[in-house]
């Protein structure tokens with residue numbers, strides 16, 4: 001399926017996978033609509049997408065953790081286009097790596113709001129704009145954390161497992177409409193993910209990727225474009241992508257530094 005002239009909506013597009021996806025779909029000639037909380041960063045994404053040849057680019061503040069913000073965002077979209085062809089639910093992330101016994105309410109609630117409820121809110125608001133043909137698509141960005149657990153990951157792994165449940169429920173609910181639904185679940189990826197998880201502690205974040213040839217945001221955006229461009233009758237339900245160096249959560253090959 002060609003992406004030229006398709007309307008693609010990407011949440012969490014201020015950095016990482018979302019920003020890379022905006023550039024990648026722009027290169028395909030799509031209309032790119034992006035949302036995120038940080039407008040300064042979002043505007044940088046918009047400029048980059050314009051430079052990549054998007055049919056058009058529009059950016060607007062969006063906090064998926066807030067129903068009024070999601071509703072205002074979709075009202076704004078309705079002034080641009082009556083239809084969205086592709087929704088990429090990318091917003092979310094991890095907050096903290098504490099074991100349950102010392103977990104913080106703010107971290108847990110933040111992760112549930114952005115990763116899990118945010119996904120539900122965005123899907124509810126945008127599904128009415130998706131056409132029932134032509135391979136319309138909802139892509140939820142999950143994680144390998146939705147396929148297993150690790151110490152300190154109870155809440156994050158929980159919401160990412162929840163994301164898979166939402167994806168699978170939507171797949172069932174939308175069967176017969178022609179709307180495709182899938183999940184893309186990355187492993188170790190060098191984005192702002194760890195910086196956010198560790199509240200801006202750059203040294204701790206850098207350790208996560210030390211010696212590992214981690215995934216880059218562009219690798220994930222590349223896979224998104226591949227999934228989106230399958231023929232309309234082909235739905236990629238779920239993809240797990242990890243760095244070659246990461247065989248499992250606790251099995252990561254680290255190269256010695258020179």
Ligand code: 8X3
Pocket residue numbers: 142143144145186187188189193249
């Ligand atoms: C990010 C991957 O392994 O840090 O979603 O949970 S992991």
